[in-house]
Amino acid sequence: MPLAVLVDTSRSINQAGSGGKASRLDEAKALLLEEPGSLLNALAKGVDVRLYSLGETLRSIDAKELSGLKAEGKRADMNMALERLRGKESLAVLLSDGNLKWEESPATKPPVLTLPVGDPKGYKDVLVKSVKAPAIAFRGREVSIDITVRSYGYPGLTLPVVLKEGNRVLAVKNGRILEDPG
Numbered sequence: 001m002p003l004a005v006l007v008d009t010s011r012s013i014n015q016a017g018s019g020g021k022a023s024r025l026d027e028a029k030a031l032l033l034e035e036p037g038s039l040l041n042a043l044a045k046g047v048d049v050r051l052y053s054l055g056e057t058l059r060s061i062d063a064k065e066l067s068g069l070k071a072e073g074k075r076a077d078m079n080m081a082l083e084r085l086r087g088k089e090s091l092a093v094l095l096s097d098g099n100l101k102w103e104e105s106p107a108t109k110p111p112v113l114t115l116p117v118g119d120p121k122g123y124k125d126v127l128v129k130s131v132k133a134p135a136i137a138f139r140g141r142e143v144s145i146d147i148t149v150r151s152y153g154y155p156g157l158t159l160p161v162v163l164k165e166g167n168r169v170l171a172v173k174n175g176r177i178l179e180d181p182g
Contacts (some may be wrong), residue, residue, distance in 0.1 A: 002048040004089040004110065006081060007069060008096035009053045014071030024118040025071045028095040031115065033066060050089065058084050078102035085110055125152045151177045
């Protein structure tokens with residue numbers, strides 16, 4: 001069975017990579033293409049390698065297109081990619097900065113080997129992971145809203161959390177990020 005090599009082409013991979021000179025996508029392309037020791041050539045010697053660009057969709061590409069890949073589109077969807085590759089590929093190799101949609105499960109098929117690109121020490125991000133609130137609230141009664149925020153690169157940061165209805169501010173609280181990632 002063939003080996004799938006997926007190159008993340010979402011917008012985030014266009015940010016500066018290690019050393020700050022080239023983009024993360026440029027790092028991924030260099031890893032696959034630069035001689036001596038091109039990963040793509042080494043893999044192709046004993047395996048049927050199939051290349052894909054991974055953005056909002058999974059697109060099959062040939063080796064000639066690899067050097068011209070551009071970072072565009074929204075967040076890459078690894079769940080969709082794995083669903084499309086299921087039963088067609090024996091193993092997937094993913095070159096990514098990790099900023100993609102992926103609900104990993106132990107039954108993931110095909111298995112995925114991830115090769116990170118970019119400098120993880122320089123990666124900074126804050127995202128609202130989940131918001132849990134009751135479906136109905138009553139005037140004059142206190143309501144609890146649970147918010148999970150995930151952060152990379154901002155240990156000790158204090159974030160304002162603002163609850164609004166339209167343009168009207170209902171409540172403001174501060175939350176502190178204690179760990180990294182937190």
